[in-house]
Amino acid sequence: MEKLFIGEEKDTKRISYAITGLRELIDYMELVQDKNGVYLKEKNDVLVEGRLFIGEMEVQNPIQDNVKIHSMSNRMADKLNVTLAKKTLDEVYTGKTFIT
Template sequence: MNYNLDATEAKRLLENTFVRPEQTETLFELYWVFRILDCYDSVQFELLDGGSDVVASWETADSRYVLYHDSTGSSALSFRENLADIDRPSEDGYLFRTVHVLDRWQQIADDFFNITGRDSLWGGRPDIVLERYDGDSPNPNAVFVGEVKYTTNSSYAAQGLRELLEYMAYVRADGEYMEDQDDVLDSKQVTGMLFVDHVKSAVGRTESEITLRQFGDTVSKPL
């Protein structure tokens, strides 16, 4: 990344983009955000004032990129599964009974408490979302999801891995899953990376496409 700033411009950036997170975990997330941005040229930063979750955007000859922090990305994306959107199973089993539990919960919650039970089966908010738009496409053609865990505990890191896999499997663009059924967690349209502090016995890559990065590791272009 090239930084050609004069003293006046540098002073203005420091005054308007200084970040002072309230939690150390947020600072650790931003550390990885900027490590990713270091992989690209001509990055245009956005003001981190709490009014927007867009951190930066940039363009290449063929594509446009937008990076979000602590966000579900653009309005085209959805990290949410609703009861009304799923095909209800007909055979007995865990999923069949789960649907019946949620149906009955909605009914009884309304009867007992005069409130409408939520329709959500699953929902999440990734730490990092990078979207790539090719040509004039209105929807992302590829999405990178980063899950950050500020931890040295392998069990907590493994929890983050599960969250990452859920984000990758369930993400939708314009209402449709981004990954085809035959390519769930193995497609090139949706990729992911788990970022941690230092976890004992951790390796950077397995046979899976999922990559693990620990504090201080190098980061290559995710998309």
């Protein structure tokens, strides 16, 4: 396997719920393992890419690192400005944010 796509759907107009979906997607990307229990993030031969599907929200930065956000946006929608920083799961669970 060379590439693995993981998706999360949050059909919402609420920015906070879309951010929750982004956090969940990043968790899934971090936790995926191969058949031997080795985390794919620790292997250099498999690229893990995430796709977040959200409702009617304009996304200013739809692609960051290996994450792409797909929106059913319109001109009247709220704007979700996404910036991902490389953080560990420990930092996420201790309350440090990786979304600004």
